Structures are given as structure tokens and as C-alpha cells.
Amino acid sequence: MTEDRNNRSCQEFQEHLADLIASGEDVSKNPHLQTCANCRALLADLETIAEAARQLFPVEQPKEDLWDRIELAIKKEEDSIQPD
Amino acid sequence: MVGNAAEAEDLTQEAFLQLHRKIATFRGDSAFSTWLHRLAINVVLMHLRKKGLPVMSLDEAMEPSHDDGPGRSFGAPDLSLSGSIDRLALERAVADLPAGYRLIFVLHDVEGYEHNEIAGMLDCSIGNSKSQLHKARLKLRDALRTSLQREGQQ
DSSP: OOHHHHHHHHHHHHHHHHHHTTTOGGGGGOHHHHOOOHHHHHHHHHHHHHHHHHSSSSSHHHHOOOOHHHHHHHHHHHHHHHHO | OOHHHHHHHHHHHHHHHHHHHHHOOOOOSSSSHHHHHHHHHHHHHHHHHHTTTTOOHHHHOOOOOOOOOOOOSHHHHHOOOOOOHHHHHHHHHHHSHHHHHHHHHHHITTTTTOOOHHHHHOOOOHHHHHHHHHHHHHHHHHHHHHHHHHHHHH
């Protein structure tokens, strides 16, 4: 019975979690988290993932000739549709 | 989005070609940058679909009812990511996300766009962008925990 009630409040909390996180407020202060280790762990994991994402895929500069290639491809396409 | 510099350059070229072909259809209903971003994203999604990778269209990705089940987390606490994630494991998990989720995740968490900017680019509501991002993170959590469990068993 108690577990059912806990699960229900976990469900309620998790249904609103996307909005809570996006609101920018400090979700760790949410009353549900004071008593629920499971949802605390969930929030910690999601924050860890968001934090780790910032280190992913460093911006790579394209090769220097990329713009030349693009210009050439556009010109080629234009030439192919020019009426004789 | 494609995880490969050479492919990204080819897709950049294709996006500019599309821009050249379609510029006359731009009516100024949205900012030009938003229109161009959407065009580029569609080029990427088409490419991924051709490669046979799991792809949702933008519309599917933005459909709130589309949910193939990132896990909710009830019951006793189990395996947690413990505040650290192996970068390669995360890159693999991101690469395995359906393209719609990956798109939102990369735009928001990796590239730092705000939900209102993403909503403009993808022509969806801000609430939709928030909920899809959340589902993407839940899916990543599931994938990372599965990979941790596998490592633990070895």
C-alpha cells in the first residue's frame, strides 16, 4: 500500500519533471525528492547526462576548400539547367 | 548529427545546393535563419533515412504521442550513473538514439540552443521540444545503465 502510494507520487513527479527541469528552478529542492531516493537518482543521472553532453562533439572546422566545392557544385547545377 | 566530418561536409554542400534550388520559395514567414536551419535538418534526416538508420521524420519526432518508451523509474533505486559518464559510451548512446530524439538532444544539450529557438527551427511547440528532450535524456539513461550493467557482468 505504502509502495503504491510512493509509486504514484513518483509517477506524478516524473510526469512533471520535463517542465521542472526546463523551468530552470532548483529541482533538488522539490519536496518529493526529500523522501525519494529513486527520483533523486533519476534527477542526478539526467543532470549528469546534460552536463556530459556539453563535452561531446567538439566543433570541427570544415576543410578550407569546402566553400570552393560548394560553389563549383552550384555552378555545375546551374550550367546543367541552362537552356542552350 | 552524423558523427563524421567528411559526411558533414557533404551534407553541408547538399544543404547549400537545396538552398540555391529553393531560395525562391522563401516567403519570409519565419526568420531566414530558422528556414535555413530547418532545410539543413531535413537534408540530414533524408541522408540518415537513405542510410537505413532508424529515423523519425521531424513531424514524427515532434508528435507528442510518439513514445516508444524511455523508461520511467519507479520502485527501489537501482544502478545509478554515479555522477560520471564515459564519454565514448555517451557518444555511442547518442548515435543510437532515433534521429528525432538525437536532433533535439544535440540542438539543446550539445549545441546549447534554447527551447524557443528549437521550436522555431523545427516548427513545434516549446512544450513539445521540452518533452522530447526529456524523453531523449531518459532513453540515454536507459542505454548508459544497460551498458554499465553489461560491463559489471564482465
